[in-house]
Amino acid sequence: MRQESAIPFAFKAISLLSLAILLVPVFIVVLAGLNSGDYLTFPPEGLSLRWIQAFLTSPVFLSAYGVSFMIALVSTLISTVIGTMAAIYLTRSQSRTSSILRGFFMLPIVLPGVVLGLALYVFYVTTGIGLARTMPGLIIGHVIVTCPFVIATVTAALVGFDRSLEEAARSLGASPFTAFRLVTLKIIGPAISAGTIFAFIVSFGQFEVTLFLSTPNLQTLPIAMYVSMRYQFEPTAAAAGIFAIALVILSTVLTSRLVNLKRTFGG
Incomplete structure (x- = not known):
């Protein structure tokens, strides 16, 4: 009994420790962004909305925030379509090359971002x-970097998918596309949504590849924060981090709510 009760306690302790490791940096960024001092320090000298206001009135940071959002949105949409199609092909293909293609699609996760960014820049030039x-x-x-996350989540959902459900829909007169839309797409919908969230978060915070492919007139939020930290070291960068965290949380909550609504109303 003691051994059985000790195992759940160990799992709880590890889970709490992992959660703390993830949340402590976020907590530090939030407090640093609310610092009342002139420089980025922790613990903060005091609490103030001074640097929040500085971020909201900064043309550089606001422009970078908009660029990051637009790039993340466009690349996420493209990655979702390509990643879903690739996952369907990889799970249903009987070809010997499917395993090779799977490794090729997952290569951006294995490669260091610096190597990938440099390779893309040299290729473009x-x-x-x-x-x-x-x-x-x-x-x-960004599409190359984010697509593997969509492929991984959708593939995991398709591995246990019973294709007889799709065949049953087709036997009742549904076309292949209609059977896919009404049966397969509904079942893998939560996985697609999860992949979309991962892709958006990764794209919005992407730094290494962006460093090689951006320009001073095409700065994303991570690049603008890096430049600010390098030359000014003021809490505006931390304030920008607060808004980045807020956007990620908001997108995650909205996506999960949409998935729950679709399940509730059978959409």
């Missing part, structure tokens, strides 16, 4: 396709 230091080139880089 040497091929002369005009994508170096451009918005489309940056979006392509």
